[in-house]
Amino acid sequence: EADIYQTPRYLVIGTGKKITLECSQTMGHDKMYWYQQDPGMELHLIHYSYGVNSTEKGDLSSESTVSRIRTEHFPLTLESARPSHTSQYLCASSAKDNSPLHFGNGTRLTVT
Amino acid sequence: GENVEQHPSTLSVQEGDSAVIKCTYSDSASNYFPWYKQELGKRPQLIIDIRSNVGEKKDQRIAVTLNKTAKHFSLHITETQPEDSAVYFCAAFIHGTALIFGKGTTLSVSS
Numbered sequence: 001e002a003d004i005y006q007t008p009r010y011l012v013i014g015t016g017k018k019i020t021l022e023c024s025q026t027m028g029h030d031k032m033y034w035y036q037q038d039p040g041m042e043l044h045l046i047h048y049s050y051g052v053n054s055t056e057k058g059d060l061s062s063e064s065t066v067s068r069i070r071t072e073h074f075p076l077t078l079e080s081a082r083p084s085h086t087s088q089y090l091c092a093s094s095a096k097d098n099s100p101l102h103f104g105n106g107t108r109l110t111v112t
Numbered sequence: 113g114e115n116v117e118q119h120p121s122t123l124s125v126q127e128g129d130s131a132v133i134k135c136t137y138s139d140s141a142s143n144y145f146p147w148y149k150q151e152l153g154k155r156p157q158l159i160i161d162i163r164s165n166v167g168e169k170k171d172q173r174i175a176v177t178l179n180k181t182a183k184h185f186s187l188h189i190t191e192t193q194p195e196d197s198a199v200y201f202c203a204a205f206i207h208g209t210a211l212i213f214g215k216g217t218t219l220s221v222s223s
């Protein structure tokens with residue numbers, strides 16, 4: 001079944017560690033996104049991509065980077081994790097502009 | 113920057129009542145407006161969307177209305193049920209970027 005997959009589901013790490021959150025989709029979508037969300041709260045756009053080799057910054061992009069080498073894969077990297085990064089990270093994809101976003105199940109990150 | 117404002121932040125209704133959530137957006141070029149429902153611990157799920165060439169769209173108990181001149185759109189849920197309890201997010205596609213979300217409305221339906 002076509003879907004969008006995120007790993008890990010939960011992650012607890014220490015301050016200063018470098019981490020990569022994985023996101024893959026089998027929906028054949030060109031556009032992919034990363035949002036940060038505290039439970040039940042607003043979704044903040046971190047990064048997005050129009051397609052391979054395209055990456056753009058959202059409002060909350062500082063301290064993280066993304067890459068888009070393959071259509072289906074859009075990993076998010078935090079170079080040096082801090083307690084303020086504790087949150088849920090949601091990956092999403094869409095076929096094109098002005099079309100529905102499909103979300104993954106999220107990665108819940110805790111930085112101690 | 114461009115934004116989306118959503119009201120109210122919390123809404124409590126009795127089962128069977130109607131619920132209305134309102135959003136305004138700032139980018140006059142926006143032309144796609146989805147609504148998402150997020151249950152506790154789950155991913156946001158699309159429940160209905162509307163494009164700017166349409167003023168209203170309905171799907172069973174859920175309807176969305178759009179006023180492009182005033183730059184606002186609303187979600188209407190009729191005959192609410194306890195399983196409608198969730199956080200609802202409106203969103204607008206901001207031209208040249210991506211989908212920007214409102215801050216969410218926590219809807220509680222009591223039986």
